[in-house]
Amino acid sequence: MNAAVVAARVEQFRALVAHHLGLQFEEAKMGWLADVLRRRMECTGVAADPYLARLAAGPSRNELGALAQELTVGETYFFRNIDQFHALRECVLPDRLRAPTARRGLRVLSAGCASGEEAYSIAMTLRELLPDPSCELWIRAVDLNPAMIEKALRARYTAWALRETPPAMQQRWFRPDGRELVLDDAIRFAVTFEERNLSEDDPELWLPGAYDVVFCRNVLMYFAAQSAQALVARITRSLAPGGYLFLGHAETLRGLSQAFHLRHTHATFYYQQKDGVAPAAQATPAQADVPDVTGPALAAVVEGTDNWVEAIGKAAERVRTLTQATTGTGGVAAGVPEPWHLGPALELFRQERFADALGLVQALPPESAHDPDVLLLHAVLLAHGGQLAKAEDACHRLLALDELNAGAHYVLALCREGAGDRRGAADRDQAAVYLDPSFAMPRMHLGLLARRAGERETLRHEMAHALALLEREDPSRLLLFGGGFNRETLLALCRAELQASGESR
Structure with missing residues (x-):
């Protein structure tokens, strides 16, 4: 039989399974789905096209049950998790x-x-x-x-x-x-x-x-x-x-x-x-490219500070002269952006002109304070500037709108660390990791917190995770949450911490 015809039937079968059962299968599963389709045709004694037509018209409960047996994994045990x-x-x-x-x-x-x-x-x-x-x-x-x-x-x-x-x-x-x-x-x-x-x-x-x-x-x-x-x-x-x-x-x-x-x-x-709260749309972070920033050896900066927030502050200091030279006074650049248009502020952020970016965000109309994207960028910029209490307030306002925002939990972790609350910082990092397992920065921060607490095993565990995630971390997220450091510098920090803990990568 023509391979294209077979592939089209399996694709139709996959779409019908998603429609009737809600189950989603990746391209890598197409060969397995072809086997499932063949077995169902053999069990029902119906050829491919009539069988698919029956599924499209509305399968019987018995057929849905048979498909569920084929397509779902039932292995479990008492008191799992x-x-x-x-x-x-x-x-x-x-x-x-x-x-x-x-x-x-x-x-x-x-x-x-x-x-x-x-x-x-x-x-x-x-x-x-x-x-x-x-x-x-x-x-x-x-x-x-x-x-x-x-x-x-x-x-x-x-x-x-x-x-x-x-x-x-x-x-x-x-x-x-x-x-x-x-x-x-x-x-x-x-x-x-x-x-x-x-x-x-x-x-x-x-x-x-x-x-x-x-x-x-x-x-x-x-x-x-x-x-x-x-x-x-x-x-x-x-x-x-x-x-x-x-x-x-x-x-x-x-x-x-x-x-x-x-x-x-x-x-x-x-x-x-929640009481009386309707579901809201999930915010997505703005997209931008990460600059190729050359800075001091990050491991040395971290080693000489009490916390990661201080390291971010030192990273910001190295571009403050550049910021002032570019604007003349270090104030807000000419031209206020359109409401909810964060492109100019993000471009300033990309150039590490944090004070200028913060000025643009703060110049937005008051109603922008209800926009999750604005609140997240505002909180990050405040944290960069060492205004941790204000950054924490912005995070709480964001979480009132979007309680599952992993970025807000991570920025709160920085604020809690800056306030001397390492337990609270770790809790916020863990929330960020749970909400988005692909997010590298809270893993790295958990590793740094563990190092300062003398928890070597946790340090190695978290830094190994951070190292793997940083390799494929989204550029826009590195820009927002990388503390002013580029991907290679953060990777070097993770490797240095792992090596110092006795594990080489």
């Missing part, structure tokens, strides 16, 4: 029991529940802590894969599935039966399992205010962007005011929703729904 269950027990549960809706019990959704381990882990966690036995605990667990739902209903597991389960819980809630462990009925009956498609706007599943807590872990990472955004909107609608959302450890709401506060406790991140 156990820190989230600590947060559920010690922060979320007490808060929800204080809510006005607590009198009717606690309602939890496990979305994408696979073979039930997550939902049963939730049940065990909450059942041991509910102060009033009469308080109703209702856990709804949904998945599209019928084989996973069937396994969950059996509630029989191997010891490997309990590898992270605390021994006391194993003894209380499981009994051995041959090579398997059987879950106690008190936990089994606390969970209702249903076959549901998360990519559908199911009005019964997503009733407004239906749940106190939603676990939707390791689902969004497989969804196409539009499908992920739609799913988050449905979750938002279905949460009670002040309800909580747990995602997988590698997933964030960045770029998907502004309807949640970011929470960080028990070494894990999760979300709490």
